[in-house]
Amino acid sequence: MNTDNTNTSDVRKDRIVTNSLGNPINEPFATQRVGQHGPLLLQDSNLIDLLAHFNRENIPQRLPHAHGSGAFGYFEVTDDITDVCGSAMFNKIGKKTRCLIRFSTVGGDKGSADTARDPRGFSTKFYTEEGNLDWVYNNTPVFFIRDPSKFPHFIHTQRRNPETNTPDANMFWDFLTTPENQVAIHQVMILFSDRGTPASYRHMNGYSGHTYKWSNKNGDWKYVQVHIITDQGIKNLTIEEAIKKAGEDADFCQKDLFNSIAKGKFPSWTVYIQTMTQDEAKSLPFSVFDLTKVWPHKQFPLRRVGRIVLNENPKNYFAQIEEAAFAPSNTVPYQEPSADPVLQARLFAYADAQRYRLGPNYHQIPVNCPYASKMFNPAIRDGPMNVNGNFGNEPNYLNTSKDYSFIQQQKPIQQHQEVWNGPAIPYHWATSEGDIDFVQARELYTKVLSKQPGAQERLAHNIGIHIAPAADTIQQRVINMFAKVDKNLANGIRKECEAKKRDSSKF
Ligand code: HEM
Numbered sequence: 001m002n003t004d005n006t007n008t009s010d011v012r013k014d015r016i017v018t019n020s021l022g023n024p025i026n027e028p029f030a031t032q033r034v035g036q037h038g039p040l041l042l043q044d045s046n047l048i049d050l051l052a053h054f055n056r057e058n059i060p061q062r063l064p065h066a067h068g069s070g071a072f073g074y075f076e077v078t079d080d081i082t083d084v085c086g087s088a089m090f091n092k093i094g095k096k097t098r099c100l101i102r103f104s105t106v107g108g109d110k111g112s113a114d115t116a117r118d119p120r121g122f123s124t125k126f127y128t129e130e131g132n133l134d135w136v137y138n139n140t141p142v143f144f145i146r147d148p149s150k151f152p153h154f155i156h157t158q159r160r161n162p163e164t165n166t167p168d169a170n171m172f173w174d175f176l177t178t179p180e181n182q183v184a185i186h187q188v189m190i191l192f193s194d195r196g197t198p199a200s201y202r203h204m205n206g207y208s209g210h211t212y213k214w215s216n217k218n219g220d221w222k223y224v225q226v227h228i229i230t231d232q233g234i235k236n237l238t239i240e241e242a243i244k245k246a247g248e249d250a251d252f253c254q255k256d257l258f259n260s261i262a263k264g265k266f267p268s269w270t271v272y273i274q275t276m277t278q279d280e281a282k283s284l285p286f287s288v289f290d291l292t293k294v295w296p297h298k299q300f301p302l303r304r305v306g307r308i309v310l311n312e313n314p315k316n317y318f319a320q321i322e323e324a325a326f327a328p329s330n331t332v333p334y335q336e337p338s339a340d341p342v343l344q345a346r347l348f349a350y351a352d353a354q355r356y357r358l359g360p361n362y363h364q365i366p367v368n369c370p371y372a373s374k375m376f377n378p379a380i381r382d383g384p385m386n387v388n389g390n391f392g393n394e395p396n397y398l399n400t401s402k403d404y405s406f407i408q409q410q411k412p413i414q415q416h417q418e419v420w421n422g423p424a425i426p427y428h429w430a431t432s433e434g435d436i437d438f439v440q441a442r443e444l445y446t447k448v449l450s451k452q453p454g455a456q457e458r459l460a461h462n463i464g465i466h467i468a469p470a471a472d473t474i475q476q477r478v479i480n481m482f483a484k485v486d487k488n489l490a491n492g493i494r495k496e497c498e499a500k501k502r503d504s505s506k507f
Pocket of ligand 1: 061062063065068102104120121122123136143147148149151207208209210324325326342345346349353354
C-alpha cells in the first residue's frame with residue numbers, strides 16, 4: 001500500500017497506450033469497419049472496451065453530502081491529554097499522524113454550488129497506528145434532530161418535490177415548524193445566520209456535535225466534545241454574495257482550497273476538547289446525549305489538544321476523495337461513541353452506505369486502507385473486487401490452534417461503564433417540557449448575534465427570503481415559531497418576507 005494513497009502498481013511507465021488488459025492500441029481514433037464506410041465490426045474489442053467502461057464511470061453519489069472537496073495533511077499533538085485519552089495518536093507531544101479531510105455541503109447533488117446555504121461536512125480520517133479513525137463532523141456544533149428516525153424524512157424535505165422536481169420551501173418549513181420537530185430551532189438559527197454560507201472551507205470550524213466517551217489507560221472515562229477551530233478566522237458570505245458566487249463560480253470553495261494548498265498557503269485548525277464527568281452530566285438542564293444542545297463553555301472550558309494542517313492536494317479526485325469512506329464507526333481504542341441515539345444510528349448508516357456505494361471491499365480502496373496499522377482478519381475475505389491477495393492460504397476462520405494476538409484482551413479498556421436498565425419501549429424524544437429547546441437559540445440571538453453588527457437583521461433577511469415562496473399558512477407557522485425565540489426576530493422575518501414577495505411579483 002502506497003502511503004500517498006494511489007495505486008499505481010499496474011500502470012506502465014513507458015506510456016505505451018493499451019486497452020484495459022495491457023494490449024497495445026496503435027490507432028485509438030480508428031474503428032474497425034467493413035471497407036471505409038461500412039458498418040462497425042463486433043471484433044473491435046478496443047472500441048467496446050472504451051465504450052463499455054465509459055458507461056460505468058459513475059458510481060452512486062453519497063446521500064447526503066454528495067458534493068465536496070478534500071485534501072491531505074497531518075495532525076500534530078501540542079498538549080498532553082493522556083489523562084483523558086489513551087489513544088496512541090495522543091501519546092507524545094509533537095507526534096504527527098497523517099490525515100485526510102473532506103469538506104462538503106449536505107443537501108445538494110454532486111455538481112451543486114459550493115456556496116449553498118447548508119451546514120458543511122467536516123470529515124477527518126486519521127491513519128493511526130491503531131487503525132483508521134474517522135471524525136465525521138459538521139461545521140455547526142448542533143444538529144436538526146435528536147431522534148434518528150427523523151433523519152431520512154428531514155433530508156427528503158431538502159431534496160426535490162416528487163411531483164414538481166424542484167426544491168420546495170413548503171416541504172422544508174412544513175417539517176421544521178411541526179411542533180415536535182421544533183427541536184431543530186437552534187440549528188436552524190445557525191443555518192440562517194451568516195454561518196450558513198461560509199466564505200470558504202478554510203474559514204470555518206468543525207465540531208463533533210455529538211458527545212463521545214474517551215478514556216485513559218486506567219479505564220477512567222469522560223464525556224467529550226471536540227472543536228476544530230480555524231486558524232484562518234471565521235469568514236462568511238452574505239446571502240447576496242453566496243447567490244452571486246453560485247451563479248458565477250459554482251466551484252468557488254473547491255478552487256479556494258486547492259489553490260491555497262498549491263501555493264503553499266496551508267490552512268490549519270486548532271483542535272480542542274470539552275470534557276464532562278458522569279456526575280456533571282446528571283445536573284445539566286438537558287440530556288448529555290441531546291445533539292441539539294451545546295455545552296456551556298464557561299462550565300466546560302475548551303482544552304487544547306493539537307493542530308491539523310492541510311498541506312497536500314489529492315492527485316486524483318475520484319480515487320482519493322470520491323472513493324473515500326468516512327464512518328463514525330471507524331474508531332480506535334480509548335475513543336468510544338456515547339449513547340446519543342443519532343450517533344448510534346450513524347454507527348450503522350455509513351459503512352452500510354459505503355458497501356452499497358463502493359462495494360463490500362471498500363476498505364481495500366487505497367485511500368481507505370489502514371496503511372499505518374495494516375489489517376489482519378482472514379475471516380473477512382472474498383467478495384466482489386477483492387484485490388489484496390485475500391490472505392493467501394491462511395485458514396478462512398479464526399481458531400484456537402493458531403497463534404493469534406488480541407491486544408485488547410491483554411489491556412482491557414473501560415472497566416467502569418454506564419449501567420442501563422429499563423423496559424424496551426418506543427420512546428418518542430420529540431419535545432421537551434417547558435421552553436428548554438428554545439433557550440440556547442434565544443441566547444444565540446440575544447447574546448451572540450447582538451454583538452455582531454447587522455447579524456440579527458441578516459438572520460431575519462435570510463429567513464424572510466427563504467420562506468417567501470412558501471404557502472401563506474406555512475409562512476405564518478415559521479413566524480410563530482421564531483416568535484418563541486424573540487418577537488423582534490419574528491417581526492423582522494415578516495417584513496423581509498413581504499418585501500421579497502413584492503419584489504418577486506414584479507417578474
Ligand atoms: C441519523 C442521523 C444521520 C444519518 C443516518 C446519516 C447518514 C449519512 C450517510 C448515509 C452519509 C453518506 C456516507 C457515504 O456514502 O460515504 C452521510 C454523510 C455525512 N454525514 Fe451523516 N448522517 C446522520 C447525521 C449526521 C450528523 C449529526 C453529522 C455531523 C455531526 C453528519 C455528518 C456527515 C458528514 C460530514 C458526511 C460526509 C462524509 C464524507 O465526507 O464522506 N451526519 N451521512
